[in-house]
Each structure stands twice: as C-alpha cells, then as structure tokens.
Amino acid sequence: MSATRPPGERAARDGAPLWLYLTALVLVPLLGVAGLTTVMVRSAVVESGSAARAAAAVGTVARLDAARSGVAHEMIPSLALTVIDDPASATELGVPVGQLATQRTMTLAMIEQSRAATDDALAPAGTVDSPTLADAARRVAELRALVDAHDLRVDLLYDRYLALLDDLGTAQREAVGAAASEELPAATLAATRDVQLVGELVTAAIGQMPTFFGAQLDWGRSGDFRQDWQADWAAYTAAQQVMGRLSQDSLREEWQAVSTSPAVTSVDGVLAAQAGDAAATALPLADLVRLVIGTSARDAALTDLLDSAAERAQDLAAADRARATDHRDLVLGIAAGLVLVSLLGALWVGRSISGALSLLADRAEHVSQGRLVDVPSVGPREARTVSRALASAVAGLRRIQHQARAIARGDLAHPVLDEPLPGPLGQLLHASVEQLVDTLRQRDTLQSALAHQAAHDPLTELPNRAQALSLVTAALHRGRRTGHPTGLLFVDLDGFKAVNDGHGHAAGDDVLQEVARRLRDAVRPGDVVCRLGGDEFVVLVEEAGSERDLLGLAERLIAAVSEPMTADGSAVRIGASIGIAVCRDADTDADALIAEADTAAYRAKHRGRGRAELFDEALRLQLSARSEMEAAIVAGLAAGEMTLHYQPVLDLAAGRLEGYEALVRWERPGVGTVPPGDFVPVAEESSLICDLDRWVLHEATRQLAEWRAADPVEPGEPEPTVAVNVSGRHLADRRILADVTDALAASGLPPRLLVLEVTETVLVNDPVAFTHLAALRELGTTIAIDDFGTGYTSIGQLGNMPVDTLKIDRSFVASTQPGHPELVALMIRAAHTFGLTVVAEGVEEEEQVAWLRDQACDQAQGYLLSRPLPAAAVAALRRPAVPAGA
Structure with a gap:
C-alpha cells in the first residue's frame, strides 16, 4: 500500500489553517478599533484646540473693547483741549472765552484719567500680544504728542x-x-454668540460719542458728522433691541440691570433727545463735557457686561477643553481594554473550537469523497449543531443510496421507494407534478394580470393614457364607418394640488379614487372613463349626439365631482373644469382630439374654473397658431436664426463682473424680433424646449470659452461665469446629463464656470428633475434657483436642496409694498445661513443697489447695471462696475 496521500486529500490539506483565519478575524476589528480610536482622539484634540482658540479669541475681544473704549474716552477731552488752547478755534467754534479756564482744568483731569485707562488697556498681556493693540499703542502715542504740542x-x-x-x-x-467660527458645543457657541451681541452693542455705544462730538462742533462738516452720528445712534438702538436674544438668563438679567441704571438712561436720554429733534441746537461745551463724563460711566457699565459675557464664554470653552481631554483619555483607555479582551477571547475561542472543527472537517472530507461515515457530535454548541446537520445529511444520502440501489436492481416495488426524504426536499419530489401544473396556471394568471396592468392605472383601475389612446383611436374608426360623431370630455380637477399640499399624498390618492368612482357612476353605459395621469381624466363618448348633450353630461360630471368628500379622514372639496371636443370628420386622430379637449379645458380654467367649454374655431386657430410657431421654432433653430444676449451679473461688494446670464433672442425673417414670451412658452409645451435648451447650452459655453481664451483674467481674480436657464421638462429628461457634458466637452469650458438656473417649482414638484439636478451639481456645475419667492418653496427647504445660488425675483426687489423689503432681507439672511450666494434680479434704481449692499446681498443684475447685450457688445464690456453713486 502506497504511503502517498490521494490527490483529493492533499487538496483538502491545502490552504490556510484555522488559527490564521481566527487571527485575521481578530485583527480586522482590532484595526477598526484602532482606526476609530484614532479618529475619536483626533476629534477630541481638534475639539480641545477649537475651545482653546475660541477662549483666546474671546479674550482678545475683551482687550480690544477695553482699548477702543479707552481711545474713545481719551479722544473727546483731547479734542476739547485742542479747542480750548486755540482761542481762534474756540471763537470759531462758539466756545465762550470766559469758560475756557474752567473747562481747561476739567478737561486736563479728564485727559489724565482717560489716558491712564487707555494705557492699561493697551499694556502688553503676555509673550505674544495682538499686533493690532501694539499698532494702536503706537498711534495713540503719536496722537498724544500732537495734542500736547497743538x-x-x-x-x-x-x-x-x-x-x-x-x-x-x-x-x-x-x-x-x-x-464664533470654531466648532464648539451648543452652549459654548451660544455664549460666544452672546459675546458677539454684547460686543456689537458696546462697539455701537463707544462709536457714537466721537461722531456726536463732531456733530456738536461747528467746523463746517457738522452736517456730515450729524449724519454719521444719526447712523451710529440707529446702530446703537438696534443693538439694544437684539439684546433680548441673549441665550444666558444671568446675562439677560445683568443687561436688564445695566440698561435701567442711571449711568445708561441719563446719557441715552440726552442722546435720544438730540437724535429725535432734527432742529436741536448744539450743547454748550460744559454740558458736552458733562455728557462725556456720563458717557464714560455708561460705556464702563457696558464694558463690564461684555467682560461678564467674555468670562462666561471663556469658562465654557475651558470646560469644553477639559472635557475633550478627558474624553481622549477615556477613549484611549477603552481602546486598550478592548484590544486586550479581544486577544484573550480569540485565544479561548480558537482553543475551544479548533479540535471540534478539525474532526468535523475530517468527516466532511470523507463525505465529500463519497464515503458515508458516522459524524460524532463534539465541541461547542455551534460545532455540535453543524455535526448533527452533517449527520442528518449523511442519513439522507444513505437513504438515497438505498433507493438508487433498488432502482439499479429494478426493484421498483421496494418499500424504500415509498419513503420520502425528510424535510422540504422530500415534499418537493413528491409534489413535482402538481407543482408543474400550478406553475402553468400561475403563468396564465400572471400574463392576464400583466396585460391588465399595462392598460390600466394602478390607483383608480381606470384605463391609462396608452389604453385611452387606443380606445379613442378605435372609437374614431367606428365613427367614420357609421357616420356618428365621437365626443371626448377632458376633465381637469380644480384644487387638487391644495389637497396634496394640505393633507398629504395619501389624501390625494383617496380623492383620485373617489373622483374615478363618481365619474363612472355619472356617465352613460358604454361611455368610457380613463385617467391620463395626475389629476387629468377623459370621458370617451361614442355616438355623442349633439353638443348640448355633451354639455349636459359635462355639467353632471362637474356637479358630481364638486360634492364634498372625505379623504384620509379629512373633509375636502374640489371641483372640475371640462373641455369638450367632437370629431365629425375623418382627419382627426386620437392625439389631436385629446389636444383639442385639453385646450378647451384650459380655457375653462382660465375663465373661472368649475365650468365646461367647447372646442371651437377660435381654439382651433389657437392650436393652429401654436403648431405654426412650433414649426417656425424648429426651422429657426436649423437656420441659425436664434442668438444669445448676455446680461452681466455684478459683485456688489467688489463692484466687479461676476458673470453673465445667457438670454435667447429670435430674429425671424419677415417678422422681426420675436419676444421670448411668445415662443419660449410654446416650446415649453413640447419637447422643443429640450432642443432650444441644448442649443443655448452649446452656444453659451462656446462663447464664454472664446472670451476666456481671448481675454484671460489676471492671476488670482475670479473668472466670469455664464448662466443658462434649464426648463423643467428638459431637467426631467434622461438626456440632460449627456447634454450638459457634451456642451462642456465641445467648448472646453470648466464645469465650475457654468451656472444652471431652474425654477423652484421644478425642484418641489418633480423628483426625477431633483435627482438629475443633484447629479449635475456632482458634475461640478453651479445650480441656481431662479425667480425665488414666486413659487411655494419653504425657506427651511433650502438646506436640503442641491443648489448653490438663490436669485430673488425682481417683483420683490422692486416692490414698495409694506413687508417686502423685510422679506427680501430675510431671504438674504436665510440663504447665507445655508451657504448660498444671493443674486438680486431686476435692479433698476441706484437706491436699490445701496440697500442691497447694506443687506449683504452678494450679486445683482438689472437694467441699471446693464441691459442684455449682444455678444459683440459684451466682448467690449469686460470690467463693468457698480455705479459709484449707488
């Protein structure tokens, strides 16, 4: 007998041993633990660093505030001393000569006191001090020298x-x-924002007295200074009003005490009186000096409030840093414990199952080679379960072996053949014929069900659009043979969108099912009700009779639909507008008849809803004109009659060109300029809008690429973009991604320079368009919501939309209605909250530019800045600027 192992046995011994797999099984989670630990530790370190930087920044805020307060309080007595020591200036400014000596003594004392406070605020506070404070100290010294030397x-x-x-x-x-920009816990971030609110109040308080002082002195510029002071006073009062948004109760209580203290109310009362009376006379110098002294007390109280806010924020930041450090140490300790436990557990598991699995593997190898050996049940519970399963399989194989031997001997009557195998396999063999019959029957049933589903709407069980076309076509053929007219009623529901928006889509489904039932009950036997999709139905009437009969049927349908109904537990009421078309000749096909009825339904809606309209000659002429316009658009695109004009979009802060919006224009031979409002809506009603969009994409990207090559921007300057409007129909088309990539590839334009503008209605109502828009954004293009504010988008939805830019509709920018400016400001702030760029459309007045700039609006476009221009004119307009007067 040879000592060489059979090839099958050698193959079974090949491969990695069990301990290697167990090691890998342990190492994988250990590596995961290590990676997770690294991430968590790094996060804790980052959190600690953020807290430290936030604390340092808050401390810097307090120091800068103290320095600014000191300089402001030093400034006014220094100016007063300059006036007092210059008799000519004192006389010119109306200061009584008899008060000079008294006022000079008081002013010198104030200067000495304020300079000491300023020196304390500007004194170095460590090895690394703020460059701004160092520069301020130098400049203060220079100013003091000028004051002392006059x-x-x-x-x-x-x-x-x-x-x-x-x-x-x-x-x-x-x-x-x-x-505030650091990533901090909510409480610390709120405290930091409290520092920001108090800091803005203190900044406004400190800044108003210098301009008030300038407004009081009559040196020829008091009008300008009075305007500046009025603005500073408005900023101060506005900052007081938002102090109610402080997040900390204790800080609000402290502010309440400060705001009602005599130090604040006395100064604010004088300043409020001056601000409220445009004809108020300047204060005497003595009163002005007393006001300055009072202002120091008020500003000191406000500075103490800022110090309290800064101290609380620093304490919270220090606590955050300590927690982050403790968290890091805890994570490291837990990770070390997990590693140790995992190693010990792996060793125990390996020793406990290795022997049992080795025996099980040996028996399985015998079974795989056809030797049906006994399989003992040993080892852990799982190994025993596998052993019993393998033993059961061996028993089944032995029974099959006995059956095979009986068949091989021809002993078909042997009792072993009547013994089914245990479990599902035996039952399957016994019922194979029955299952085959069942399968054939199920196939026939399934084919019938599929045929029904292909022709019917799954929600209402009415014939769908495809089946409706087929039924109308067949009815028209029968009508031509018999000479009877065929009528079609197009039923468009009124108020259905409000049900969906107000009660949800489940209620909308209930409404559609109820409407389908009511329509079926209201029509004659033989009439067919179909659902085209959405909230649109048609009723096919063969042998229609007179138009009066069809109008009567339409009125019954409107009455039936308008009855109150309950949808998803809510009482709702909708209506219907119906268009009626009648085929009396042999030239009308199903599509044309549906289009005629649809057009009549549109007129019914336009004339007040809840009514029926017949398709007449006027509507026929309208359809004919639309068909002619569609044909002319196709011919115009093919003949190159379309051109693009470009309206610049300007950066309001920098006053530079940000990009262009491409607007299609049509010079139709023999007609002249066709307004976009005449041909774009026609294109949008068909697939022509996709062809038009495709042409605009290619032409706009080609033109910008040409300008980009001919006139490159300076290094470091932003490159202009080009914005293209994309229709909802095109955005929902599966070819939109290919159209955009083809245009970019043909022009060589980087995706980041292409802006795709869509209406907010498309984003809300079309999930497919929403998905395509997200894919286009992933491609690198910029997405803008056009005409924002005219649709139904909630401001809260902006954060969940795949958009980068929000364009505020011109109707809001130009509106003088009460509340509209506040609404525009809210849009701008909300967009900035979600990281969006804001563009104001339709800017036509310089006052609008100034107001938008004050509201931090990013960009603007409109006739004031530039009208849409042909490409040749735009090429010369490379660096337009926002008007200087704006």
Whole structure:
C-alpha cells in the first residue's frame, strides 16, 4: 500500500489553517478599533484646540473693547483741549472765552484719567500680544504728542482718532467672528454668540460719542458728522433691541440691570433727545463735557457686561477643553481594554473550537469523497449543531443510496421507494407534478394580470393614457364607418394640488379614487372613463349626439365631482373644469382630439374654473397658431436664426463682473424680433424646449470659452461665469446629463464656470428633475434657483436642496409694498445661513443697489447695471462696475 496521500486529500490539506483565519478575524476589528480610536482622539484634540482658540479669541475681544473704549474716552477731552488752547478755534467754534479756564482744568483731569485707562488697556498681556493693540499703542502715542504740542487742527485730529477707532472696531469684529467660527458645543457657541451681541452693542455705544462730538462742533462738516452720528445712534438702538436674544438668563438679567441704571438712561436720554429733534441746537461745551463724563460711566457699565459675557464664554470653552481631554483619555483607555479582551477571547475561542472543527472537517472530507461515515457530535454548541446537520445529511444520502440501489436492481416495488426524504426536499419530489401544473396556471394568471396592468392605472383601475389612446383611436374608426360623431370630455380637477399640499399624498390618492368612482357612476353605459395621469381624466363618448348633450353630461360630471368628500379622514372639496371636443370628420386622430379637449379645458380654467367649454374655431386657430410657431421654432433653430444676449451679473461688494446670464433672442425673417414670451412658452409645451435648451447650452459655453481664451483674467481674480436657464421638462429628461457634458466637452469650458438656473417649482414638484439636478451639481456645475419667492418653496427647504445660488425675483426687489423689503432681507439672511450666494434680479434704481449692499446681498443684475447685450457688445464690456453713486 502506497504511503502517498490521494490527490483529493492533499487538496483538502491545502490552504490556510484555522488559527490564521481566527487571527485575521481578530485583527480586522482590532484595526477598526484602532482606526476609530484614532479618529475619536483626533476629534477630541481638534475639539480641545477649537475651545482653546475660541477662549483666546474671546479674550482678545475683551482687550480690544477695553482699548477702543479707552481711545474713545481719551479722544473727546483731547479734542476739547485742542479747542480750548486755540482761542481762534474756540471763537470759531462758539466756545465762550470766559469758560475756557474752567473747562481747561476739567478737561486736563479728564485727559489724565482717560489716558491712564487707555494705557492699561493697551499694556502688553503676555509673550505674544495682538499686533493690532501694539499698532494702536503706537498711534495713540503719536496722537498724544500732537495734542500736547497743538500741532494739528481739531478736525484733522478728529479724523485720525476716528480712523484708529474704526481699525480697533474692525479687529474686534474679526476676533468675535473667529470665536464664533470654531466648532464648539451648543452652549459654548451660544455664549460666544452672546459675546458677539454684547460686543456689537458696546462697539455701537463707544462709536457714537466721537461722531456726536463732531456733530456738536461747528467746523463746517457738522452736517456730515450729524449724519454719521444719526447712523451710529440707529446702530446703537438696534443693538439694544437684539439684546433680548441673549441665550444666558444671568446675562439677560445683568443687561436688564445695566440698561435701567442711571449711568445708561441719563446719557441715552440726552442722546435720544438730540437724535429725535432734527432742529436741536448744539450743547454748550460744559454740558458736552458733562455728557462725556456720563458717557464714560455708561460705556464702563457696558464694558463690564461684555467682560461678564467674555468670562462666561471663556469658562465654557475651558470646560469644553477639559472635557475633550478627558474624553481622549477615556477613549484611549477603552481602546486598550478592548484590544486586550479581544486577544484573550480569540485565544479561548480558537482553543475551544479548533479540535471540534478539525474532526468535523475530517468527516466532511470523507463525505465529500463519497464515503458515508458516522459524524460524532463534539465541541461547542455551534460545532455540535453543524455535526448533527452533517449527520442528518449523511442519513439522507444513505437513504438515497438505498433507493438508487433498488432502482439499479429494478426493484421498483421496494418499500424504500415509498419513503420520502425528510424535510422540504422530500415534499418537493413528491409534489413535482402538481407543482408543474400550478406553475402553468400561475403563468396564465400572471400574463392576464400583466396585460391588465399595462392598460390600466394602478390607483383608480381606470384605463391609462396608452389604453385611452387606443380606445379613442378605435372609437374614431367606428365613427367614420357609421357616420356618428365621437365626443371626448377632458376633465381637469380644480384644487387638487391644495389637497396634496394640505393633507398629504395619501389624501390625494383617496380623492383620485373617489373622483374615478363618481365619474363612472355619472356617465352613460358604454361611455368610457380613463385617467391620463395626475389629476387629468377623459370621458370617451361614442355616438355623442349633439353638443348640448355633451354639455349636459359635462355639467353632471362637474356637479358630481364638486360634492364634498372625505379623504384620509379629512373633509375636502374640489371641483372640475371640462373641455369638450367632437370629431365629425375623418382627419382627426386620437392625439389631436385629446389636444383639442385639453385646450378647451384650459380655457375653462382660465375663465373661472368649475365650468365646461367647447372646442371651437377660435381654439382651433389657437392650436393652429401654436403648431405654426412650433414649426417656425424648429426651422429657426436649423437656420441659425436664434442668438444669445448676455446680461452681466455684478459683485456688489467688489463692484466687479461676476458673470453673465445667457438670454435667447429670435430674429425671424419677415417678422422681426420675436419676444421670448411668445415662443419660449410654446416650446415649453413640447419637447422643443429640450432642443432650444441644448442649443443655448452649446452656444453659451462656446462663447464664454472664446472670451476666456481671448481675454484671460489676471492671476488670482475670479473668472466670469455664464448662466443658462434649464426648463423643467428638459431637467426631467434622461438626456440632460449627456447634454450638459457634451456642451462642456465641445467648448472646453470648466464645469465650475457654468451656472444652471431652474425654477423652484421644478425642484418641489418633480423628483426625477431633483435627482438629475443633484447629479449635475456632482458634475461640478453651479445650480441656481431662479425667480425665488414666486413659487411655494419653504425657506427651511433650502438646506436640503442641491443648489448653490438663490436669485430673488425682481417683483420683490422692486416692490414698495409694506413687508417686502423685510422679506427680501430675510431671504438674504436665510440663504447665507445655508451657504448660498444671493443674486438680486431686476435692479433698476441706484437706491436699490445701496440697500442691497447694506443687506449683504452678494450679486445683482438689472437694467441699471446693464441691459442684455449682444455678444459683440459684451466682448467690449469686460470690467463693468457698480455705479459709484449707488
């Protein structure tokens, strides 16, 4: 007997041993634990760093506020001293000479006190100090030298102080923004935003007294300073009004105490009186000095409030940092424990099942080679379960073996053949013939069901559009043979969208089912009710009789549909508008008859809904004109009659060209310029709009690529984009992705420079279009919602939409109705909240540009900035700017 193992046995011994698989099984989760631990630790480190940076930024806010307050309080007595020490200036500014000595003593004391406070605020606070504070200290020293030496006129000295205050205020806002931009827990972020609110109040309070002082002094510029002070006073009062949004109760209580304190109310009362009276006279110098002293007390109280807010934010940030550090240590400890437990568990599992599986593998190898050996049940519960299953399989195979031997011997009467195999397999063999018969019957039933589904609407069980066309075609053929007219009623529901929007789609389905039942009950025997889709139905009437009969039937249908009904547990009421078309000749086909009835239904809706209209000669002429227009559009596209005009879109902040919107124009030979409102709606009613969109995509991208090559922008400047309007029909077409990629490939234009504009109605009502839009955005193009505000999109939906830009409709931008400016401001803020760029359309007045810029609107377009221009004219308009007067 040879000692060499058979080939099958050698093959069974090949491959990795069990311990290797167990090792891999353990290593995979361990690697996952390690990776997850790394991510969590890194997250904790990032969270700790964010908290530290936020705390530092909040501290910087407090220091900058103290510095700005000190400079503001030092500025006014310094200006007063300059006036007092210059008799000519004092006389020119109307300061009584007899008060100069008294006022000079008081002013010097105020200067000494304010300078000490400013020096404390500007003193270095560590090894690394703010460059802004260091620069401010240098500039303050220069200004003090000029004040002490009387080397600068009072108005010039005022301007330099004001510039320093503006720089400190800008640095303070940047520090607040840096703190608020960190990824922080909700409580800390809310506290940081509290710092921002209080900081804006303090900034407004500190900034108003210098401009008020300038407005009080009559040096020829008081009118400008009064305007500046009025603006600062408005900013201060506005900042007071939003203090109610403070998130911390204690801080709100502290603000309530500060706002009602004499230090605040006395100063605010004087300033409010000055602000409210346009004819108010300037305060005497003594009163002005007392007001300055009072302002110092008020600003100190507000600064203390800011210090409290900053301290709370810093404490929360420090607590966040400590929690992040503790979380990191906890994660590391848990990860180490998991690794140890996993290793010990793997060792125990390996030892417990290795022996049992080895024995089971040996028996399975014998069975696989056709040797039906006994299989013992050993090892863990799972291994025993597998052993018993294998033993049961071996028993079944032995019974099959006995049956096979009986058949091989020809012993077909042997009792073993009557013994079915246990389980489903034995039952399957016994019932194979019966199952075959059942299968054939099921096939016939399924074919009938599929045929019915192909011809009927699944919701209402009415014939669908395809079946309706077939039925109308057959009826027309019969009508031609018999000479009887064929009537078609197009039923379009009124108010169905409100049911869907107000009660949900389940209620809408109930309404459609009830309408289908009512229509079936109201028509004559032999008339056929079909559902074309959505809320549109048709009623086919053979041997229609007179038009009066059809009108009577239509009125009965309208009455039946208009009865109250219950949908999904809610009482609803809808109506119907019906169009009637009658075929009396041999030239009308099914599509044409449905189109005629649809046109009549549209007129019924237009004339007030809830009525029936007959298709007449006027509507026939309208359809004929539309057909002619469609043919002319096809010919115009083929003949190159279409052109594009480009309307610039401008950046309001930078005053530079941001891009263009491509607008189609048609110069029709023999007709002249065809307004877009005459031919675009016609194209949108058919697939022609897809052809028109496709042409605009290719032409607009080609033109921008040509401009881009001929006149490249300077390095670092943004490149202009081109916006193309895409219709809802085209966006729902499966070829839209290919159309956009083909246009980009043909022109060589980067996707980021193409903006696709769609209406908000398309986004809300068409899920397929929504999916295509998301894919186009993934391609790299920019997506814009056009004419926002005219549809039904909720502002809260913006965050879930695949869009980048929101274009506010011109009707809101130009509106003077009460509430519309606030609505536009709300749109801008909401869009910015979701990271969207905002474009204002239809800007035609300089005041609109100024207002939009104040509201932080990003871009604008309109006749004030530029009309749509031909390509040749746009090529010369490479760097337009927002009007200087705006």
